[in-house]
Amino acid sequence: MSSSTPGPTVGGLLFDRSPAVARWAPIALRLVIGGGFMQHGFAKLLRGPEMFAGILAAIGVPAPDLMAWLTVLIEIVGGLAVVVGAFVTLASIPMAVVLLVAIFTVHLPYGFSSIKLMSVEAGVAHFGQPGYECDLLYLAGLVALVFSGAGPWSVDNGIARRRKRAMPSG
Numbered sequence: 001m002s003s004s005t006p007g008p009t010v011g012g013l014l015f016d017r018s019p020a021v022a023r024w025a026p027i028a029l030r031l032v033i034g035g036g037f038m039q040h041g042f043a044k045l046l047r048g049p050e051m052f053a054g055i056l057a058a059i060g061v062p063a064p065d066l067m068a069w070l071t072v073l074i075e076i077v078g079g080l081a082v083v084v085g086a087f088v089t090l091a092s093i094p095m096a097v098v099l100l101v102a103i104f105t106v107h108l109p110y111g112f113s114s115i116k117l118m119s120v121e122a123g124v125a126h127f128g129q130p131g132y133e134c135d136l137l138y139l140a141g142l143v144a145l146v147f148s149g150a151g152p153w154s155v156d157n158g159i160a161r162r163r164k165r166a167m168p169s170g
Contacts, residue, residue, distance in 0.1 A: 026085075026144075026151030033141040034082030037095060041075025044068070059105050074098050082145065085154020092142040099135045099142075107132040 044052045053068035061067050074094045081091035107130060110116070116128035150156040 023151055026148050027153060029141045029145055030082050030085055030088075030150060030154070033138055033145070034079040034084075036138065037075045037079030037082065039079075041072050041079060044072045044075070061101075061105065071098055082142075085150030085156050088150045088154075088156055089146050092146050096139060096142055099139050103132045103135045107135060 049068040049072055050065070052071070053064040056064035056067050075098065078091045078095045081087055082095070110129040111131040112133050114130040114133040116130070118126045118128045120126070
């Protein structure tokens with residue numbers, strides 16, 4: 001039996017789904033998920049965490065000032081950890097908590113779809129409040145990284161290689 005699974009063809013090109021090629025998939029997930037978290041964290045930081053704390057207070061989150069700073073820290077540090085592939089499983093836990101809190105305190109009432117076109121006036125589109133779709137996509141990506149590992153070119157992979165070399169043979 002072959003270790004390579006032929007993939008689909010598009011425009012006559014065959015996409016390789018062999019394990020040697022598939023192992024690179026986590027890099028794309030790491031860059032998008034980690035980068036997205038960092039962008040959200042930096043946006044909160046640049047607008048002022050006190051502004052985000054006001055939003056948290058308005059929706060009834062306890063200790064809103066502390067939770068605002070904690071969220072910013074989780075988004076920036078956790079996002080960076082995911083981008084470089086460092087301690088991805090550990091970093092994913094608080095990141096998943098942030099997503100679940102966002103789903104149940106903010107996005108759930110607006111339904112699933114993250115894109116809600118409300119109107120177009122003078123060629124400008126106006127959108128409604130986003131649903132929980134993007135949060136679920138981020139969660140799915142984190143779960144995929146936890147189960148698949150951070151992949152090559154990651155701190156986690158480097159640590160695993162060092163541990164393997166340090167183990168005695170036999």
